[in-house]
Structures are given as structure tokens and as C-alpha cells.
Amino acid sequence: MSKRTFSRRAALIAAAAAGVTTLSCLARTRATLLGYPFSGPAADRSLGLAPPLACTRAIPESTEGPFYTPETPLRTNLREPDTSGRPLVLQGLVLSPDCRPIGGAVVDIWHADEHGRYDNSGFRYRGHQYTDDAGAFRFETIRPVRYTGRTPHIHVKVQGPSTRLLTTQLYFADLRDENARDSIYHDDLLLDLSRTPQGWLGRFDFVLAPA
Template identity: 35%
Template sequence: MTPLTRLAAAELIRTPPQSRGPFYPLTIPLDSDNDLVRVQGRAGIANGEVTNVVGRVLDERGRAIAGARIEIWQCNAYGRYHHPGDRQNVPLDPNFQGYGEFVTGDDGTYRFRTIKPVPYPGRAPHIHFAISGPGIEPLVTQMYVAGAPENGHDWILNNIRDARIRSSLMVKLETHPDVTGELVGNFDIVLVADGRFSI
């Protein structure tokens, strides 16, 4: 590990845990790949701004974690989850998968194609993440949109008192440089790990 790598690793902030929430899928959908904006067997595309969430899964020393299983789930563009417990009087979106999975490669990278998260009553825009795998401590957390006005009033987010740790969950969404009409944001996840993973 070079001095610069050691310095970078020393500055890594462990990703804080957050609530799983009540809307984790009761059953995993048959289509559970990492593209949430298209559902297998349907011709349409999800409503909302298509957003690419990319990043790396690392340990606290900055080593890439291969073989980490990442699950995400979120509400649709109207603010409703694909879950029987969400009884808001807003539409479901049959073209939005709502849940996806990805397993990191040797370099620890992951990617999801989803929609820009939206607020719903009481919550800032967010995406739920669950990370698990051999040699790592499982983590459930949430990713938020940097600059969203609802962030200041979200009680789950603001239960994190340390502003530096809280900001580690904020992701700036920008125009995708290579895909017209899509957004992209980077969310690196830092876990406790015991080194049994591949690097």
C-alpha cells in the first residue's frame, strides 16, 4: 500500500447503518437484475428520470470487496413501493421493477440503472441498500440525493448527528456524460470486513 493509498484509506468513512424500513419485498421478483427501469416481458420503461447509480464496495483500508451482494429497493416515481403494505392513493408503475440485485466483481464495483428517487410524505428522496457476503459485516443503509430540500426534515437521515458521516450518504446526481437524457451518481460503500474476500 503506497503512502497515498494509506492516506486515502485513513480518510474513509464507514457507511452508517440506516433503517430497512417496512417495504423490503415480501417476495423477490422474478426479474431482479440491476436494471430497474425495464421489466422482463414488458415493452415500456419506468416513469421517472433514469438514473445510473454506480460505485465501489470497500473495506475500511480501502481494499475492494469482490463478491458482495448488493440489493436495492425504492418507491416508484409517484412515491409508492411495490409492496402490499404501501397503501398510498397514488399509482403503481408496472414498468418499474422496484428492486434489484448485483454482485461486485474483482474491483468491487457495482452499477444499477433505476430512477431518480422522489420524496413521499415524511421522507426525503432515498434508495435502500442492503449489502452482504462472505467475510463482511452485513449492512443496511440508505442513499440520499445531495441538495434535495427534504433532506433537512428527514428524521431518519438527521438521526445521524455527525455532519461528515451524514454527508457520506449524499450523492450528487449529474447529467450522464455518455447517455443522453440519463443521470449518474457515485455512491461508494465502506464496510467492516475481515479480509476473506478477493482483492
């Protein structure tokens, strides 16, 4: 084998290996984003949410429970047209530990309906979206109702393009007694809850550690 042929073959092998590596990285990136195709940050939501002063607080993880359904619809409005549930806007930021916004993070939520039931055959009160360049997300939904053994809560999975996956649950501060009776409840997972003329507003900021 001539030196020139060898070099060409070596170059081809190196190029092929690089291609495989790139493909496997892509596959890994896609696979880690909760199985959703990564399409970059969402359009600017213009929420103007000020980031917190510090992002050092670790967000507790919590079980996903038995009712998670993957591959939910991409959407911001989860409200069913016939619902009698109390309107809730759930919004916040996804941030790095140094308080920088994480755009293009997937936020996937699911919760019980106004009767305390999950839709386990369809996607009622299930949906995901991507954060915008400011790291902001915003869902229009309803306040879930308690079911046996559980205080009302919203399940969440959050993951940025290069962060680890966080699975947790969010709670309502105005349900102190019910929260206290729930063995899964955690004080650090309370929504910052307020009332508006349109209903309830709950804010929660997620800080995600690098992968």
C-alpha cells in the first residue's frame, strides 16, 4: 500500500468515525430531551419575568407517579372548552445555577382535572412546550383537584438542551392542611400563587444543573 493510499484511507476512516460521533451526539441530545425533537427556543413570550436574585436553591426531585404519558402535544393552552375548573396560568423561568436563562428547554406538565381524575387514554391536561430565549414558559390550564391520598399538585418534567432531567411536582400554598397530610409534599415546591381578574397565577422557576 502506498503512503498516499494509506493516508487517504486513514482520512476516510477518521471522517466516518467523526460522522458516527456527530450522529450519536445528536441522537443522545434528542433522546435526553424527553424524546421530543429539539427545535430551539420558542418564539419570544414577552413575559418580562425578572430572574430571582440567586439560583443556588436546589429544586427537590419528586416521583413522576403512575400517570405519566410521554409524547404529549406541543401547546400552551391545556384548558378544555367544557371545563368547570378554576383557571390557572402556570409560568416561570428555566435557569442555570448562575441565573442565566435556558432557552429551548422542554417543560412537560400533566395533572388531574377538576374531578381529580387523570386522562390516561388521551392528553387532557397534558402538554409540553419549549422555553423562549429568556428561559420563560407559560401554560394556561386549570387548578387540579385532590384525589385519594394526594393534595392537589402539578407534575413536571423539565430539561434543557444540555442539562440533566428534573422530574418533580408543584403545590398550592393556599392548601396548607391538605399539603401537610401528603407524605410526598415538599415546602420548596410551592408555587408563588396569586389571584388575578382572570383566575389564578402560579409562578415557579426551575434551576437545572448541567448534564
